[in-house]
Amino acid sequence: MEALAASDSMGLVRKGYESAESEKARTRRAGPRGTARPRAVRTGRTAAALVLAGLIAAACAPSEERAPAHDPSPDARNAAPDEVPGSGDLLSVPARALAARAERLRRAPSVRQAVARRWGLRSAPLAPPPPPTVKPVLTTPEGLRRGAHDPADGLPHVITRVPTDDRVIFLTIDDGDDKDPRLLRMIRELNVPVSAFLTHSLARDGYGYFREMRDLGAGIQNHTLTHPYLPNLPYERQRREICAQQDNLERETGVRPVMFRPPFGGYDHATLRAAASCGIEVVPLWTEEVFPERTEYRRGALDGRFRPGDIVLTHFRGPAHWDGDMRDVLRRLLDQATEEGFAVALLEDYIEAP
Template identity: 50%
Template sequence: MAAASLLSSCAGSDATRPASGHRGPVRAPSPQGRQAAEHARLVAAAERWGLKRVPLTPPPPPAEKPEITARAGFEVSHQEDWDLPPVFTTIPTKRKIVFLTIDDGSEKDPRFLKMMQDLKIPYTAFLSDYLVKDDYGYFRRMQSYGHTLDNHTLHHPYLPGLSYEDQKHEICGMQDIMKKQFGKRPTVFRPPYGNYNQDTLRAAKACGIKYAPIWNEEVYVDHWEYREDDQKMRRGDIVLTHFRGRSDWDGTMIDDMRRFLNKITREGYAVARLEDYL
């Protein structure tokens, strides 16, 4: 019994003694430590992707979402009394933010997914089925990273040239594809080329659409285009670009995003998530 007691005492002593090479329990990093580590990671990511500065972090989503109405001059007849989806180019906000939207789905560059994930840049993709159906998996991966996939019609037609029923087929048909391939029917729709008429918005509403954002600026690999005459960005502007590569542009999606991020960061803007404001 004495021997057993001695062995038990020794075991208890070993169990309470810190392991060799350790100086006590490991403490979780403080919030300040985690913030510093994340900033260091972003600095390295910005350098790796050739950015001049680290992209700015957007503010938290608003506690109360802004009221979204059709931009003046962009309404159709019966816009309000038929409660048609509003067409708009800017989110009303005092925050110095813009929203990145990317159309169609032609180019499927895995480096683009990696770049945006590394830099934590949110964006919304507006997809046309005829361009994405060869690789739905690429966009499922995009969705798994937290980016939103929205409706851009089945075949990207000039909608005002179609009948109401044909427009409805283009929009509702894409809603069905989105549900089957990505799990939900969007409530956000962008008309191809930014062209629409009353039938477009009637059809969109019938298909479950609540919002029809277009854009205020468009970015390419070698230049920007502006809707406003003063050629300036504004708080809450929606920025358009496309899934394009060297077959269409003199550059890649990486080049395009580098131009976009360098400009908005230089001008003091952060990229916010569009859906957080709708």
């Protein structure tokens, strides 16, 4: 466990073994699994799948590139969600975002290669396979449990990787402090799937940035109100840190998260009970952490290579925090992934929606 506290090193993770009985009852009454998720989002995912299927089918036919090969960036701008064919007002936010991603995938390989080189990559990132129609069954490894973790108790699964044979890794970006517009451009032009785990106190002055990211297909997930070390707090305070941020994110981005990452990777049994009561289904930790100048391997295989389903962590940070910027982080991650034959996929695509 200690490895998980690494870059956020605020102390060791402690174990909590509080009784789950009263909370189990509350959890059942509250019906956290799915009931908190707006119907529009569920409908949106279905519509998005249909649109995506249609666009992927269309992509198999030869198509004209709208952008000249020498400067592909206008094409990327043209692929803004509102301008994707068939993605008008009738589609929900996630449907439009997925349609935009599918549209960008239609670009010819030569254009993708040119875009990659312009961002300083050695070669174009590999495209991920289609999202699995049957989502992987998650379990919480023994070492990540905090006391009783019966499948019937409604606690979210704690994972550091997704069980899949697909050669994919997942990029998750935490906090929300630095809001570099170049990261948005890079995500858009290189079609990089990311999941943003947002802390209200850090993201609140610029939720518009994350709405743009959402429109590019990014997942929006929960990383508390104020980024505390949760095991130091009583249950009710923990619950407020998670539930109130669910409300903030739904209001600001239209997305009510199903995933929650505890700050510093620190959690106890109360954290998991609190998260469940707020509608959280999965608590993804991470396997690797990527910085502008290095990648750190936290657990499992420490041989410096990715494994299928690895969850990779980084942070919204800039030169004020570390030696480099988000472009360096993405370059490092994408080049390494491509070299090892991995694509970056969207974590949300591998998680069962309620």
